Amino acid sequence: MNGRRTAPPLVTVLAVLLYIGGALLVASALLGLGVHLLVSLGQLVYGALYLGLARALQLGRYWARIVLFVLCALGLVLAAGWVVAGNVRGGITQALWPVVYLVLLVQPSVRAWYTEPRVSG
Template sequence: MVRLRRLWFNTAMAQRPTAPPPPVTVLAILLYVGGGLVIVYALIGMGSSAGAVTSMLPAWGQALYGALYVGLARALQLGLRWARLVALALCWVGLAVATVYLFARGPQAAVAQAVWPATYLVLLTRSGVREWFAPNPTPTGERQPGE
């Protein structure tokens, strides 16, 4: 158990600054708020009919889905590289769902479905964010040997 715990928390690189760049903080806040709202709506029994995934899940599934987003937000704050890859994959899935919505429900539904994945994708692909999640991040302005 201790070894697994070390692996989980030590995947963040030691050379990384202690605070994440502002886009990562913004992304984490958005994920905390979104996941928290999904959990609250599931617990009070209202459910969420806005999202493509949450509308198909029962209340307990929606709560787990919200918890996934809260956990992902925390992993992004810690600088875990797998979390960025998972978030990028979820963004592309969300954009694919928006494309399906374009043909099935029209442009208004497609845009509504694509807003958040596109926002997250823009935040995740900023150069400072990519550098921060890199295997060997370099301080800003310095170059790696051989570049």
């Protein structure tokens, strides 16, 4: 045994969702590099940050959980802006992923993953 622990299933689900999102952003950026360079580079950086955040969450980094909470809050504020602007459907769509992430983040097994001491391996 090497002393490493594996992430709880819900943390893995959270990380996989972020890995998928990051991979889609990177793929979109690479496919669109010839069209709008600045937009593609922005997507590439954003996708890479998603992938890094997913890995940090999977490893149990407390700061990554806080970052995801902040990003979810910002996403919900943007969703509320859509609703206030009269686009209720857009607001609901915008709020879906932040709500999913928040529901996963507050589960007891997920909270415990970020409060238990880590064994360096």
